[in-house]
Amino acid sequence: MDIKIQNATIVDGTGAKKYLGSIGVTDQRISDIGNVKGEANIELDASGLIAIPGCIDAHSHADQTLLWFPEAQNFIMQGVTTVIAGQCGSTPAPIDNAMPLPSMLRDYLFEISPHKYSPENRLFSRDVVNEWMERVYGWTITYETMSQWYKEVETRGTSINIATNIGHGTCRYQVLGEDYDRAATKKEVEEIKEHVIKGMQDGCIGVSVGLDYDPGYFADEKELLSIIECVKEYDGIYNPHFRKNIRAKGVQGKYFNRYFGYIEVLDHARKTGTPLHISHLCPTYGPNKEFTEAWDVNETPEILFEAAGKASMVPLVDALEEGMDLSFDTIMWPWPRKRVMPYLCSLFTPLLKELGSRERFGEWLKIPDFRKEITRSMWEPTGSNPPIFKSPRFPDIIYVTVCKNKEFEGKTIRELSLMLEKDPFETYLDLIADDPDIMGAVEFIFSAEREIREYFKHPLCSVSLDSSTFNKDYQLKNPPYSLAGQDMRSTFSGFPAFF
Numbered sequence: 001m002d003i004k005i006q007n008a009t010i011v012d013g014t015g016a017k018k019y020l021g022s023i024g025v026t027d028q029r030i031s032d033i034g035n036v037k038g039e040a041n042i043e044l045d046a047s048g049l050i051a052i053p054g055c056i057d058a059h060s061h062a063d064q065t066l067l068w069f070p071e072a073q074n075f076i077m078q079g080v081t082t083v084i085a086g087q088c089g090s091t092p093a094p095i096d097n098a099m100p101l102p103s104m105l106r107d108y109l110f111e112i113s114p115h116k117y118s119p120e121n122r123l124f125s126r127d128v129v130n131e132w133m134e135r136v137y138g139w140t141i142t143y144e145t146m147s148q149w150y151k152e153v154e155t156r157g158t159s160i161n162i163a164t165n166i167g168h169g170t171c172r173y174q175v176l177g178e179d180y181d182r183a184a185t186k187k188e189v190e191e192i193k194e195h196v197i198k199g200m201q202d203g204c205i206g207v208s209v210g211l212d213y214d215p216g217y218f219a220d221e222k223e224l225l226s227i228i229e230c231v232k233e234y235d236g237i238y239n240p241h242f243r244k245n246i247r248a249k250g251v252q253g254k255y256f257n258r259y260f261g262y263i264e265v266l267d268h269a270r271k272t273g274t275p276l277h278i279s280h281l282c283p284t285y286g287p288n289k290e291f292t293e294a295w296d297v298n299e300t301p302e303i304l305f306e307a308a309g310k311a312s313m314v315p316l317v318d319a320l321e322e323g324m325d326l327s328f329d330t331i332m333w334p335w336p337r338k339r340v341m342p343y344l345c346s347l348f349t350p351l352l353k354e355l356g357s358r359e360r361f362g363e364w365l366k367i368p369d370f371r372k373e374i375t376r377s378m379w380e381p382t383g384s385n386p387p388i389f390k391s392p393r394f395p396d397i398i399y400v401t402v403c404k405n406k407e408f409e410g411k412t413i414r415e416l417s418l419m420l421e422k423d424p425f426e427t428y429l430d431l432i433a434d435d436p437d438i439m440g441a442v443e444f445i446f447s448a449e450r451e452i453r454e455y456f457k458h459p460l461c462s463v464s465l466d467s468s469t470f471n472k473d474y475q476l477k478n479p480p481y482s483l484a485g486q487d488m489r490s491t492f493s494g495f496p497a498f499f
Helices: 103-112 126-137 146-156 168-176 186-202 221-232 258-272 289-294 302-322 344-355 358-364 368-377 413-420 424-434 449-456 490-498
Strands: 003-010 019-026 029-034 042-045 055-057 080-085 098-100 123-125 161-164 206-210 237-241 276-278 326-331 338-343 398-402 439-443 461-464
Touching: 055 461, 098 126, 098 168, 103 126, 123 126, 146 186, 168 186, 168 206, 186 206, 186 221, 206 221, 221 237, 221 258, 237 258, 258 276, 258 302, 302 326, 302 449, 326 449, 338 344, 344 358, 344 424, 358 424, 368 424, 398 413, 413 424, 449 461, 461 490
Parallel strands: 003 042, 055 080, 080 161, 206 237, 237 276, 276 326, 326 461
Antiparallel strands: 003 019, 019 029, 098 123, 338 439, 398 439
16 A cells, blocks of 8 residues: 555545544555555654545636646646536537637737737637747647547646537637627538537536627527537536626627526526536525625625525425436535635726736826826726726725725725825825836625525535636736636635535
């Protein structure tokens, strides 16, 4: 025996009660469990610790970065050994001579396709992509199909087990190209189906759709039902990101009642008879946007969130009683839910691109007419300022985390504006002008822990992280200077927070 772990509190995942025991490992596999006899090359004392099987992340984007981070540190460090990837309509393949830009080239997107707000194109030629891949990483993308991508992963090796859906959006891009913001013709739907079927034959476990995103948002019901129905023939599942926060081209920010998005995907599964797994179930009822902007979420009665969680479960429970084959996952965010920004100036990414650096932006903020222009643009629909500044609650949900003036650290913009006797937005700009490297965090008001607990009570609910693979040191060098996991705090700590 190579390793013996002794005195562990074992929770084996079968539903049995926990017990004190030992675990034997031979040739990197568990060879014995319970009361393990004999000596081992390495003996570990796990007194006071709990041993559990590897966790399964039910909604992962690991496939987007796994070839760059095969060790998958952020998963392994929190006990995740298996992920279900290919989510939200996106997969590494199929790709031909045009493809979405790989995630790990997004730090160079401004150089590849200069822009202020967003690039003109969603797709790039393989030659352009591989020119940058060779320049930055020293290797190129040679795979075209999911089976070829799987072989690439196996050749390089990885620390985790991975299963993937086939991405409807990726297949749709291959057929419609940049002309994707419309309904597909009957012939085009058949071509999209061919890509989906090839993905299933390559080993995918189902089809995912991203109904908030390009290009999936623009697919009509006929197309979606056709795609969903074809995976049933391969014992596949339908794995949708339902409509809730529209982010597609030309309709970003469009209001959509997420309850109807929820009902839409249940109807898709009902009409096709395809097993359904709903991605990252979130509140479909509850305090609305105007309510949460006007009222501090921390002052909202907990019972209101509990009721919202229970109400959101009703259509799902009703569908189960009909006999539908379905399950769902929800993202485990640690509370309090604060997202690393990481810099206060990161919210002004278009201006950072234009001016070239945080330091230059800080200097320009000292120029009166530039400052007035920024303030004026807050109320313009395409201005440089993000919507967060339009919320009356913005000074209460943004915190300073790192600053050259240590007295400011840990305080909200509201607290600092009162201390400095200035308007909150002017305070925000002054802080950046004085210290362009000032860092911060923003508090989420999307849901509450008590609400999420209602989902986890259901036996068909799984835990998900909604994250790609990263190592602990990853950070973009260019605006908005994102850190690994800054958008999803679950990236490194979702499962510990769940436990």
